[in-house]
Amino acid sequence: MSVTGLPSASxxxxxxQVTPVDEVGVNERVARFQTRxxxxxxxxxxxxxxxxMIDLTTLEGQDTPGKVRQLCxxxxxxxxxxxxxxxxxxxxxxxxxxxxxxxxxxxxxxNVASVATAFPSGMSSRKIKLExxxxxxxxxADEIDMVISRGAFLQGDYGFVFDEIxxxxxxxxxxxxxxxxxxxxxxxxxxxxxxxxxxMHAGADFIKTSTGKIQxxxxxxxxxxxxxxxxxxxxxxxxxxxxxxxxxxxxxxxxVHYLVMLRETLGNAWMTPEWFRFGASSLANDVLxxxxxxxxxxYQSADYFSKD
Amino acid sequence: MSMAEATARVPVEKTYxxxxxxxxxxxxxxxxxxxxxxxxxxxxxxxxxxxxxxRNAVVAARSAFAGWSAATAYLRGQILYxxxxxxxxxxxxxxxxxxLQGVGKRKAKKEVDASVDRLIxxxxxxxxxxxxxxxxxxxxxxxxxxxxxEPTGVVSMLAPDDSGLLGLxxxxxxxxxxxxxxxxxxxxxxxxCAISFAEVLHAADVPAGVVNILTGFHEELTTQFASHMDVNxxxxxxxxVDVAKSVQIEAAENMKRVISRVDTKWAEESAQSPYFVQDTxxxxxxxxxxxx
Numbered sequence: 001m002s003v004t005g006l007p008s009a010s011x012x013x014x015x016x017q018v019t020p021v022d023e024v025g026v027n028e029r030v031a032r033f034q035t036r037x038x039x040x041x042x043x044x045x046x047x048x049x050x051x052x053m054i055d056l057t058t059l060e061g062q063d064t065p066g067k068v069r070q071l072c073x074x075x076x077x078x079x080x081x082x083x084x085x086x087x088x089x090x091x092x093x094x095x096x097x098x099x100x101x102x103x104x105x106x107x108x109x110x111n112v113a114s115v116a117t118a119f120p121s122g123m124s125s126r127k128i129k130l131e132x133x134x135x136x137x138x139x140x141a142d143e144i145d146m147v148i149s150r151g152a153f154l155q156g157d158y159g160f161v162f163d164e165i166x167x168x169x170x171x172x173x174x175x176x177x178x179x180x181x182x183x184x185x186x187x188x189x190x191x192x193x194x195x196x197x198x199x200m201h202a203g204a205d206f207i208k209t210s211t212g213k214i215q216x217x218x219x220x221x222x223x224x225x226x227x228x229x230x231x232x233x234x235x236x237x238x239x240x241x242x243x244x245x246x247x248x249x250x251x252x253x254x255x256v257h258y259l260v261m262l263r264e265t266l267g268n269a270w271m272t273p274e275w276f277r278f279g280a281s282s283l284a285n286d287v288l289x290x291x292x293x294x295x296x297x298x299y300q301s302a303d304y305f306s307k308d
Numbered sequence: 309m310s311m312a313e314a315t316a317r318v319p320v321e322k323t324y325x326x327x328x329x330x331x332x333x334x335x336x337x338x339x340x341x342x343x344x345x346x347x348x349x350x351x352x353x354x355x356x357x358x359x360x361x362x363r364n365a366v367v368a369a370r371s372a373f374a375g376w377s378a379a380t381a382y383l384r385g386q387i388l389y390x391x392x393x394x395x396x397x398x399x400x401x402x403x404x405x406x407x408l409q410g411v412g413k414r415k416a417k418k419e420v421d422a423s424v425d426r427l428i429x430x431x432x433x434x435x436x437x438x439x440x441x442x443x444x445x446x447x448x449x450x451x452x453x454x455x456x457x458e459p460t461g462v463v464s465m466l467a468p469d470d471s472g473l474l475g476l477x478x479x480x481x482x483x484x485x486x487x488x489x490x491x492x493x494x495x496x497x498x499x500x501c502a503i504s505f506a507e508v509l510h511a512a513d514v515p516a517g518v519v520n521i522l523t524g525f526h527e528e529l530t531t532q533f534a535s536h537m538d539v540n541x542x543x544x545x546x547x548x549v550d551v552a553k554s555v556q557i558e559a560a561e562n563m564k565r566v567i568s569r570v571d572t573k574w575a576e577e578s579a580q581s582p583y584f585v586q587d588t589x590x591x592x593x594x595x596x597x598x599x600x
Contacts, residue, residue, distance in 0.1 A: 297535075298535045299366065299536040299537060301538030303538070
């Protein structure tokens with residue numbers, strides 16, 4: 001077992017030094033983001049930005065090639081009767097579906113993201129996790145969403161988690177690595193911050209809240225703590241890290257609140273799909289319905305939008 | 309300070325809120341309007357619901373629809389009976405509220421009586437209207453052809469202004485017994501009973517979102533009630549030709565059913581019939597091959 005919590009030659013920071021989180025302060029700050037009123041043109045721009053940041057996701061045991069192809073169609077043709085819409089950032093699937101998605105997306109510049117490393121539990125050997133990652137990349141994944149070993153992390157075995165992320169990063173090659181902390185299993189905001197710092201030092205390109213399989217998934221307080229960790233890391237190292245809240249963000253209004261939080265925490269530089277993503281399945285249609293509402297003045301029904 | 313003053317209780321006034329998705333929120337808009345009695349004294353501040361409250365209510369009604377429309381006729385009937393029982397138990401409260409809003413005492417009592425009876429009436433229809441309106445149709449081919457009713461979906465209702473309790477119930481009961489979910493805009497001049505009735509619904513095991521009750525200005529919200537794309541039928545009970553025209557034009561956008569109940573005498577027997585249930589039903593016809 002590695003020496004826990006101590007700085008090591010490999011770059012593992014001393015996590016005991018990570019700034020503790022003031023939970024009451026975080027909740028107050030988050031509540032204020034939700035009071036911002038975004039209207040008219042700003043709202044339309046925000047909604048379009050949200051669409052461009054979505055990782056359209058299907059991660060079900062019942063996924064079939066047909067369902068993945070349908071999802072890819074949705075990614076390319078969000079709502080053709082509304083001109084001037086951006087496309088989503090990526091399609092997120094299981095490793096076995098990467099080839100199908102890659103083919104279905106053709107040469108349009110929507111990325112294929114694949115979960116890997118024994119998603120969602122992460123309970124497998126390192127050898128298998130690395131092999132899974134390499135397979136997904138070989139099949140054409142541009143982005144890998146890995147899960148951390150929460151058991152080892154909660155046990156305090158930070159060295160193990162650090163090495164694992166670093167190894168997966170190496171296996172990714174050119175593919176971007178998103179590291180899922182599964183904050184719903186970490187328990188406290190202090191641990192969320194520690195895990196964020198650990199993941200960023202270990203080589204994550206993105207840090208991501210949740211698998212979507214555990215409740216609570218993404219929440220604004222958790223995302224805020226992670227954004228603050230990204231900010232500190234940037235000041236410390238000069239390296240930008242992306243952020244992806246995932247799971248539970250199904251309404252356009254909530255997504256706009258996330259954008260407000262992003263803007264007021266990390267600033268404009270992060271407000272692109274390159275640095276911020278929403279992991280969601282039903283968010284896209286809600287955003288589309290809001291855009292249609294803005295265009296027509298009439299509240300919309302899901303009956304008139306293609307299923308995602 | 310005299311002893312009497314020192315021991316007098318501070319009056320506890322009821323806050324009349326709206327009923328959306330099984331909860332009692334205030335309007336998201338923060339707007340209110342004062343409800344006055346005959347002499348101009350303020351009885352209560354009533355939520356002036358906004359189009360966003362309406363939107364939230366439709367979301368609640370839509371998500372309640374799958375469960376409520378799949379509930380057995382027996383269960384829907386039992387729940388309507390239960391509402392009637394709960395209302396009967398609060399007879400005095402509703403009578404007093406009607407009186408407070410300017411209805412004569414005897415008339416008020418009769419209105420509450422009639423409201424309970426109307427709920428019982430529709431509870432009884434829960435497992436019967438299907439037999440009355442369904443049919444086996446003779447066709448000139450080897451098919452067994454039959455038509456049955458299915459609830460249309462989410463029904464928006466502009467409740468009658470002159471009948472705060474009975475008028476509301478006479479519209480809600482037939483729609484909900486048929487498996488629809490509804491969003492109702494209460495009487496503007498007599499909104500008290502509508503909100504108290506929401507408490508009755510809440511205590512009667514009506515699933516959250518099946519009935520949603522808003523208060524506010526009809527002139528402001530009628531367009532939204534008629535135009536919302538996720539509403540399948542609209543019922544209106546007041547207004548002149550211009551109102552009727554605009555409701556029908558807005559409703560045409562998604563081919564809503566438009567049901568006019570203008571000039572209905574709510575206290576009379578003619579204000580209840582299985583046809584009120586049929587109003588918010590769709591007919592599904594099935595062709596089933598037989599023989600060879």
